[in-house]
Amino acid sequence: xxxxxxxxxxxxxxxxxxxxxxxxxxxxxxxxxxxxxxxxxxxxxxxxxxxxxxxxxxxxxxxxxxxxxxxxxxxxxxxxxxxxxxxxxxxxxxxxxxxxxxxxxxxxxxxxxxxxxxxxxxxxxxxxxxxxxxxxxxxxxxxxxxxxxxxxxxxxxxxxxxxxxxxxxxxxxxxxxxxxxxxxxxxxxxxxxxxxxxxxxxxxxxxxxxxxxxxxxxxxxxxxxxxxxxxxxxxxxxxxxxxxxxxxxxxxxxxxxxxxxxxxxxxxxxxxxxxxxxxxxxxxxxxxxxxxxxxxxxxxxxxxxxxxxxxxxxxxxxxxxxxxxxxxxxxxxxxxxxxxxxxxxxxxxxxxxxxxxxxxxxxxxxxxxxxxxxxxxxxxxxxxxxxxxxxxxxxxxxxxxxxxxxxxxxxxxxxxxxxxxxxxxxxxxxxxxxxxxxxxxxxxxxxxxxxxxxxxxxxxxxxxxxxxxxxxxxxxxxxxxxxxxxxxxxxxxxxxxxxxxxxxxxxxxxxxxxxxxxxxxxxxxxxxxxxxxxxxxxxxxxxxxxxxxxxxxxxxxxxxxxxxxxxxxxxxxxxxxxxxxxxxxxxx
Amino acid sequence: xxxxxxxxxxxxxxxxxxxxxxxxxxxxxxxxxxxxxxxxxxxxxxxxxxxxxxxxxxxxxxxxxxxxxxxxxxxxxxxxxxxxxxxxxxxxxxxxxxxxxxxxxxxxxx
Numbered sequence: 217x218x219x220x221x222x223x224x225x226x227x228x229x230x231x232x233x234x235x236x237x238x239x240x241x242x243x244x245x246x247x248x249x250x251x252x253x254x255x256x257x258x259x260x261x262x263x264x265x266x267x268x269x270x271x272x273x274x275x276x277x278x279x280x281x282x283x284x285x286x287x288x289x290x291x292x293x294x295x296x297x298x299x300x301x302x303x304x305x306x307x308x309x310x311x312x313x314x315x316x317x318x319x320x321x322x323x324x325x326x327x328x329x330x331x332x333x334x335x336x337x338x339x340x341x342x343x344x345x346x347x348x349x350x351x352x353x354x355x356x357x358x359x360x361x362x363x364x365x366x367x368x369x370x371x372x373x374x375x376x377x378x379x380x381x382x383x384x385x386x387x388x389x390x391x392x393x394x395x396x397x398x399x400x401x402x403x404x405x406x407x408x409x410x411x412x413x414x415x416x417x418x419x420x421x422x423x424x425x426x427x428x429x430x431x432x433x434x435x436x437x438x439x440x441x442x443x444x445x446x447x448x449x450x451x452x453x454x455x456x457x458x459x460x461x462x463x464x465x466x467x468x469x470x471x472x473x474x475x476x477x478x479x480x481x482x483x484x485x486x487x488x489x490x491x492x493x494x495x496x497x498x499x500x501x502x503x504x505x506x507x508x509x510x511x512x513x514x515x516x517x518x519x520x521x522x523x524x525x526x527x528x529x530x531x532x533x534x535x536x537x538x539x540x541x542x543x544x545x546x547x548x549x550x551x552x553x554x555x556x557x558x559x560x561x562x563x564x565x566x567x568x569x570x571x572x573x574x575x576x577x578x579x580x581x582x583x584x585x586x587x588x589x590x591x592x593x594x595x596x597x598x599x600x601x602x603x604x605x606x607x608x609x610x611x612x613x614x615x616x617x618x619x620x621x622x623x624x625x626x627x628x629x630x631x632x633x634x635x636x637x638x639x640x641x642x643x644x645x646x647x648x649x650x651x652x653x654x655x656x657x658x659x660x661x662x663x664x665x666x667x668x669x670x671x672x673x674x675x676x677x678x679x680x681x682x683x684x685x686x687x688x689x690x691x692x693x694x695x696x697x698x699x700x701x702x703x704x705x706x707x708x709x710x711x712x713x714x715x716x717x718x719x720x721x722x723x724x725x726x727x728x729x730x731x732x733x734x735x736x737x738x739x740x741x742x743x744x745x746x747x748x749x750x751x752x753x754x755x756x757x758x759x760x761x762x763x764x765x766x767x768x769x770x771x772x773x774x775x776x777x778x779x780x781x782x783x784x785x786x787x788x789x790x791x792x793x794x795x796x797x798x799x800x801x802x803x804x
Numbered sequence: 805x806x807x808x809x810x811x812x813x814x815x816x817x818x819x820x821x822x823x824x825x826x827x828x829x830x831x832x833x834x835x836x837x838x839x840x841x842x843x844x845x846x847x848x849x850x851x852x853x854x855x856x857x858x859x860x861x862x863x864x865x866x867x868x869x870x871x872x873x874x875x876x877x878x879x880x881x882x883x884x885x886x887x888x889x890x891x892x893x894x895x896x897x898x899x900x901x902x903x904x905x906x907x908x909x910x911x912x913x914x
Contacts, residue, residue: 681825681827684825684826684827685825685827703889707889709855713857714857717857717858772861772862773858776890780893
C-alpha cells in the first residue's frame, strides 16, 4: 500500500508542477482579465513565474516598434533589466522568438554558441538559461527568459522548460487579450469623446423654435460630428440674426473649425448688425488662424419681421432660394469667396450685402449636402429637385417643409453622403399681420425701436422741387439737434435732398401732387431717416451709383447718397405700395 | 438763387448766390450755357453758394464740356465749403480747374 502511494521525488515534482502550475495559470488569468494596467500585471506575472519555476532572475521581453526590437517590459529576481532592449534576433531571447521554440542552455559554460548579450550590461553571471516564446498561433509577441536555477546545482532541466513553456503560452494569450482589451477601451474612449464633441456641437445649434417663429433650421450630420452649422437669435430690436455655414471637409478638424466660426458669429453678431461687416471680421480671424486649405462657405444675415426684409452677405455659399408667394424661385449667388481664403485689402472693408424683400415668401438657405444628396433612385437631388419638393409642400408649416426635404435624402440604412443642413426664413405669418394692419404704414416710422429710438422729425411734403429748400433746412436743424457735427449734418442734407429729387423725378415722374413723408429718428448713436413715397414701385436694381470715370451730367445723386450715408436700403413699405428708403448715419 | 454776370478783359465771370438745387438749377444751367456761348473763358464764382446738388453739378459739367468743345475753358473760383464737398463727392474736384480767388482765376484762365 505504501508502495502504491509513494512516488519518487521526480514524480512528486512533476505533479506539484502540473497542479501548482494550473493554480498559477488560473491566478494569472484572473489577474490579466481584471487588470487595466498591462505593465503592472506583466510584472506580477514574471515575479510569480520566476518564483514558481525557482529561478534566480526572470525577464519578460516584448517585441516592439514593428517587431524590430525586443524590450524587457518586466523583470524579477536578482537583476533589474526592465527597459533593456535587444535587436529582435539578438541572443538567446531573439533566437527563441524568431524560431518560436523554447530553448534551454543547461550550462552556458558548455555551450560554445552562447554569447552573453545581457551579462555585459548587468554584471550578472549567467550559468543556465531557460527561454520560452510568447506567441499565439503565428503571432510572435515576445519571450520569457529565466536565468540560473536557484537551488541544487543552479542548472535548469527539461522539466523546467516544459513548465515555463506551459506558463508562457498562457501568458502570451493573456498579453494578447489585454492588448485587445486595451485597444477596445481606447476605441471606446475615442467613441465617447466623439459623442461628447457631437453633443457640444448640438449645443451650438439653436433649440427648435415654436411653429409661429419665422426661422427654423435642421442639421443632420453624415458622421458623428458635423462640419455644417446654422444659428439664429433675436436682436433687441425684434430683428433676427441668422447664419448657415459649411466647413470644407468632414470629421473632427471640420467640426472644430465649425465650432470656432459659429461661436465667432454668435458673439460678434450680437453687437455688429451689418452682415457684410460681420463676415469680413470673421474672415479676418479665420485667415489669421486657420489650417491651410480649410475654408468656410457662409451666409450671415438679418431678418426684419416688421418689413419682411432680409439683408444678407454670402461668402462663397450655395445661392439661397427665395420661394415667392407667386410660386417663383429666385437665387442669390455669392460674389465673394468663402471665409478663410483671402484676407480683405483693408480690415475696415465689408463683404457685399444684398437686401431681399420676402413679401410673404420663404427664403431657404442650405448646404450642398442637400442639393448633392442622393434620392431613393440614386440620382442627386439638385436645386431643381429641391425646388420641386418645396413647391409640393408649400402648404405645410415651415418645419414640415424642411423635414420633407430631409426625408427624401435620409433613407433608413444608408449612410449620408454629406452633412445635411437647411434653414428657412418664413415671412408668411408676419406678412399676413402686416397686411391686416396697414394703419401702421403711413404715419408711423417703420423701424422705430421703442426703447432706444426717439422720433425727432415727421415731415409730409408734396413732390415739388421748390419744397426741397424747406426740407433741407429742417433736416439740417434736426441733424444738429441730434448731435451731429456741422459737416455730418450737411452730408445728411445732401443725401435727403438727392433722395427726395429721385422721388420727384423718377418715382412721381415730375408730377407735383405726389405725397412724400420723411421720418427722422435717433437710434442710439445713429440718425435714421425713412423717406416714403406712394408712387409706383421703382426697380431698385436699376438705381445704382454711376461709374465716376464717366463724367457727364446726371446720375450723380445716388452716388452721393451712397457716399455720405453708412447704410442705404430700400425696404418693403408696410402696406406694399410705394417705395420706402431707409438711410442711416452714425452721429459721431 | 441769385446770379450776376460781369466781364474782365476777355473773361466772363458768373457769380451765383444761394442754393443751386433741383428747383433753381435749370436757371443756373441756362446762365452757364449763355456764358460759354460767348466763346470767352468763363470763371464761375461759387463763394456765395450755400448749397449745390447733383443737378447743379451736372449743369457745371455740361458747361465745362461745351466750353472745351468750343475751344474755350471754364474754371471755378472761391468755391464755398458746401460746394467743394459736393465736388469732392463727385470726384470732380480734380476735373475742374479751381482757383482760390477771382484774381488767381483771371491769371490762370485769361
